[in-house]
Amino acid sequence: MQKMGITSALHTKPMEALMWQWYTAMVPLFKEEFKNINKAYEDEAAEADERLITGPFLEAFTPEKLAATSLIVTVSTFGAPDMAGGMKVSQIAMAIGKQLAMEHSLMVTQTIQANHSLYRSISERRLRTLIKYSKTIDPSREKPPQDGGDGEDIDKKYEGLKHLEWAPMIKAKVGALCLSKILEAAKIPVTREERETRKQLTANEPAFYHATVYSAGRKSGMIRLHQIVLDKLRREPLRGSFGTKYPMVVEPLPWTGYKEGGYLRYPEPVIKEKSNDDSQKIYAMAAIEKGDMDQVLAGLSVLGKTAWKINRDVFKVVIEAWNTGEPIGKLAPENPKMEYPPEPSPEAPKKEYALWLKEKKRIDNAKGGYHSQRCFQNFQLEVARAFRDEAFYFPHNMDFRGRAYPIPPLLNHLGADLSRGLLTFAKGKPLGSVGLTWLKIHLANVFGYDKASLTDREAFAMEHINDIYDSCQNPLTGRKWWLKAEDPWQCLATCFELKNAFDSPDPSSYISHLPVHQDGTCNGLQHYAALGGDKAGAAQVNLEPGDRPSDIYSAVADIVKKEVASDAKAGGAFAKILDGRITRKVVKQTVMTNVYGVTFIGARAQVIKQLEAVLSEEEQKAGLLGMGAYVAKLIFKALGQMFNGAQEIQDWLGVCANRITTSLTPEQIDMIEKQSTTGTASEMPRDPRYRKNRGKKKAVSGKDIHSQFRTTVIWTTPLRMPVVQPYRKSLSREITTVLQYLSIVQPKATDATDKRKQLQAFPPNFIHSLDATHMLLSALKCDELGLSFASVHDSFWTHAADIPLMNRILRDAFVRMHSEDIIGRLHEEFCIRYKDCMYLASVSPKSPLAKLIQNHRAENSLPNSNKKINQTLLDELVIERTRHRLLQSEDPEERAKGAAMITPSVLYETAKQEEVELGGEPLDLQTGDEAPIARLGDISVEQAAKGKAKSTAISEDAVEAEAVDANEDDEELLKGIMDDGSSHAAAAAPLADEGAMDPEALQRPNKNKGTRELKVRFWLPLDFPPVPKKGDFDVTRLKESTYFFS
Structure with a gap:
């Protein structure tokens, strides 16, 4: 604690003195716990004691280390936004557990490197426990055996610990135990006046409270702070209480492997690990080993070596x-x-x-x-x-889509305006001939005057020269012009930089350190317009050259305004209130997130938030919910008119994702075929809430068919990084801790895919991966040419003098990327990756093909009733597999036998060919029962959303980030640290306390709805539709566009 700046000295700040008192009270508690662990291990008959599980993991640390780490992590998490009301026990316990697990991994590695083991003196029984309750870091390695052996075998086990990490259950149990010590030891003196005697009485009260709350039908354990502690935490800085992920004072190690790079002492994975499903890790490790991700790793290294001050x-x-x-x-x-x-x-x-x-x-x-x-x-x-x-x-790593993030969570350039205003490049550069001009333009941009021409933006700065000087000389006592800016602290930083340049003898020689930003115009739409060759859309997002910047948000706002004005004249009640109130700000967020898969419900909420700021309370009483829906529908309609090419790309991506997520691999089909012929049971995912089924095996039956869909959408970015979507329907596991029961979601590769999320997330995630590729290509080229470079996803930063060169690099990288056939290459990759898979297709029961399939089933005595159709589908799957094997045979007789077989897929192919020969379109295969993707400007989404305000369909926040789970990084508990919420808001509740609801309950059909048309389903070989025809937009025209990034 003293090393962290927290001491017992009386002159220290009260909050730090309190933490020292808590720390000194906790150390004896941990020493007593160690004694109890020894007693449990000395009793050979003891089996039920929890200490037999947690003991060896705790004993790796000193009592002092355990007390300091748990206290620091706990207090730090309460400094995050939205934590004042308390934090779930599960969140704090996992945060403590993860921090200790990281320290443990480092200790094991360092002692092995020093040719001695951290566990050389511990018993074989303890060693078996460590191995049993750990999981492999590298999925390609196997755990060392748990049984005994001679000295040489034990040495191998010690070495094997280097490749293990704590299982989520251990993190939760150890974290909860440490938290219990805080609750027991942390007291705060409180003085109150006694009513009768008027005397001042002082008593110790708990600094932390363990309470149970009910929310949305769930019972959750919460940890809350005493109000006095909350007040102290708000007022007083806490030194040394932020964990290990600080900025670095030396240049980060370049990335060379999955965990080789970034921090020197505390290794982080190059891809944020969000799940126990190791699929992304396995693909990434293989790609790194083959050298496929060399450019990606080099790009991350460039971002990390930019020096700041x-x-x-x-x-x-x-x-x-x-x-x-x-x-x-x-x-x-x-x-x-x-x-x-x-x-x-x-x-x-x-x-x-x-x-x-x-x-x-x-x-x-x-x-x-x-x-x-x-x-x-x-x-x-x-x-x-x-x-x-x-x-x-700032060492960087990335999410599963390739988007880069600084690892230090608290202060970085992805933060809000305050963070960005406080940061500047450590390396300076003379302004040169153009730098002063770009500083002026940057001032206009951060002020909010960013839609004018570059000439007008430069003039804006000169018109406010007096305001610039006043802001620097009297920032808090003068006219405070800088506070009127959209980004006030960045505006103030630019004012200081401009004043210093103006006051220097030669502004062109002034050494400038300020990062100047170049922001894209709704980058998602830029990529869609380029992918689809959409000429009209390209003009709206500055891919086409122009004298002034196009503003997609203003363009949409203008269309919505006209629609509202027209409806107001026709007597529309909402339109009359909203006429003249629609602004660029009202539509901006919805336009921005629409391309990333926002649902209609989400769009409506975004609009309502903006309308609350422009409508009076009296006007809001007319129906804010209805007005939000009305405006959201108009925004969707406007986008649909403007970006037709983007809709076609989204539709194609959605069809591909639908087929992939309802497919079975050849290995799965072989297993099902084996079971059908031998009756051998196979391991099936079981719900741990039902004890009678735990640990049992059963054969795949018709009812289990959807649980067999485990194939996720996987693709490779243009920089050869594999992307594996992590969305699965994972069940929670209930564990006991010293505080309470905890439920932890632990996704596994064997869990069924969450089709809805896979489907809705694929288009936006694919676009994010292209955005990340463009950024990394730009970073590599900037570094090659000696430019300082920083990135906030779609905003690129460098010195003012280097803006023209960086802009050329950005345009060249985008043209280089989109000159290739990205969608065509994706189609080819899908065809190879999912070769020999079968997917579950469906057609309308009224179609001629449906009648042919039903007649075929009747003729072959296959049940076709709703209750037995799933078993029929499994039987047909085996038949289809048999036919495929016969057709691949080298024996002519077997091939002829296969060709003579009649199956639903044969009926489909025949009907499709006949339709094409007659000049019609290919047969329309439907997407099944799941909700369609939220297309750009697709108003039909509104209809699907009616009555589903509490739907669990993935929202724009969930699309922006992957689901959070038991492996979530501890800094992710600090919400709002990343710019996208990155957020990284959860798509599903990761850590639920006792009483979690059935995750399927929220998605069950409403019994009051009309009867649904049951489609006729059948198996087809997994293929993909032709890619949409590309428009005639020439992406090389972008090289002449001044406002592509500006």
Whole structure:
């Protein structure tokens, strides 16, 4: 603790002194725990004691290390946004467990490298426990055996520990035990006045509370902080309480392997690990070993070697503003001025009282949000203070799609305006002949005047020259012009840079450190327009040259405005209220996320949030929900008109994903065929909630057919990085801890795929992977030409003097990428990757083909009733496999026998050929019962969304990020750290406490709905439709576009 700046000295800040007291109280508790572990292991008959499981993992650490680490992790997590109301026990326990697991892995590696073992002196019984409850880091390796052996075998086991890591169950159990020690030891003195005697009495109260709450039918264990501790945490910086993932003061190691790169001491995987499903890891390791990902790793290394420093001018103003406690420049206020409405009288109607409760809850939530935000900003400022005299670096890794993120979570350039305003390049460059011009343009961009021409943006800066100087000389006492900017702290940083350049004897020689940004125009639409050769769409997103920048958001807003005005004249109630209120800001978020698969429900929520800011309370009473739906529908309609080519690409991607996720591999089909002939049972995923089925095996039956769909969508980016979508229907496992029962979701490769998420996530994830490829190509070229480079996904940064060169690099990289047939190559990859798979197709029961299939089944005595159709499908699958094997035989008689067989796939091929010969279109195969993908501008999504406000369909946040689970990085508990929420908001609840609901319950059909048409299903060889015809847009024209990035 002393090494971390937390001591017992009386002159230290009160919060740090409290932490020292808690720490000293916890150490004896851990020493006592170690004694109890020894007693449990000395008793040879003991089997049920939990210490027999957790003991060997705890004993790797000293009591002091356990106390310090668990305390630091716990307090740090409460500094994250949205944590003021408390945190789930499961979240804190896993965060502590993961931190200890990382420390343990490092200790094992270092002791083995030093030719001695961390566990040389422990018993064989303890060693077996370590091996049993660990999992392999490298999926290609096997665990060392658990049984005994001679000295040489034991040495191999010690060496084998290097390749093991803690299982999620161990992380949860150890984390919960450590948390229990905090709850037992952490007290805070509280002084209160006794009512009768008026004396001041002081007593110790728990600093942390373990409470049970109910939410949406779930019972969850929560840890809450004492109010005094919350207040201290909000006001006082905590040194040394942020874990290990700081910025680096030396250049990160270049990436050379899956865990070789970045930090020198604490290795991180190059791809964020989100799941126990090792599929992504296996593919990535294989690609790295073959050298396929060399360019990807080199690109990440470029991002990591950019040196940064703290902008001291901005930091000084931030501290001064922070100390006022006022909401200056989007800083969270210390004491938000939010008054509760007067409580209704007891005689007031119930409705009035309900409205009062709702408003009170809204204010409480807002205050809690401000508190959490202030705690988080406090942590950010403390990191900035610690590094203010250093040049530092952000090692990067990436998500499964190839999108790069800085590993240090608290302060980085992917953060909000405050983080970006505090950061500047450590390396400076003279402005040269063009640098001053680009600094002026950058000022206009961060102020919000970014849709004008470059000439007008430059003029904007000169028109506000007095405001620039006033902002620098009197930032908090002058006219405060900088606070009117969209990004106030970045605006202030630019003001300082411009003033310094203006005041220098020769501005062209001024050494500038400020990163200047170049932002793309809705990059997802740029990629769709290029993929589809969509000329009209390309013009809307600045792929076509133009005198002024095109603004897709303004274009959509204009279309929506006209529709609203027209409806208002026709007497539409919503339109009359909204006429003249539709702005670019109202539509922007929905346009931006529509290309990434936002659902209609999500779009409606986005619009409502914007309408709340422009409509009065009286106007909102007319029906905010209806108005949000009305505007969202118009936005979808406008996009559908503007980007027809993008819709065709999305449709094609959706059809491919649908077929893949309803397919069976040749190995699966062979297994089913073997079972049908021998009756041999195979391992099936079992629901652990039903004890009678645990550990049992059973043969695949018709009812289990959907659980056999385990094939995920996999593709390779243009930089040869394999991408494996992680969405599966994973069941939770209930474990016991010293605090409570915990349920942990542990996805495995054997879990059935979540078809809905696979389907809806594929188009946006594919576009994200292209976006990542463009960024990495640009980074590599910038590094080759000596440019400093940083990236925030679709915003690229360099020195002002190098902007023209970087812009040329960005255009060349995009042209180079899209000059290739990306979709054609994807089609070819799918055909090879999924060769010999069979997928479950379906047609309308009213179609002629359906009648042929039903007649065929009747003639062959195959049940065709709804209750028995799944068994028929399994029987037909075996028949189809037999036919395929006969057709592949070298024996002419067997080939003839196969060709003579009549199956549903033969009937389909025959009917399709006859249809084509007659000049018609190929037969229309339907996508099955799952919801279709949310297409760009697809209004039909609205109809599917009616009555499903609580649908679990993947939202824009879930598409933006992969599902969170038992392997989620601990910094991900700090929500809002990544710019995309990255978010990384969960698509499914990862860690649920006792009483978790059935995950299927929310998706069951509504019994009140009309009867659904049951499609006729049958098996077909997995093939893919032809790629959509490309339009006539020439992507090389982009090289002349000034506003592609600007």
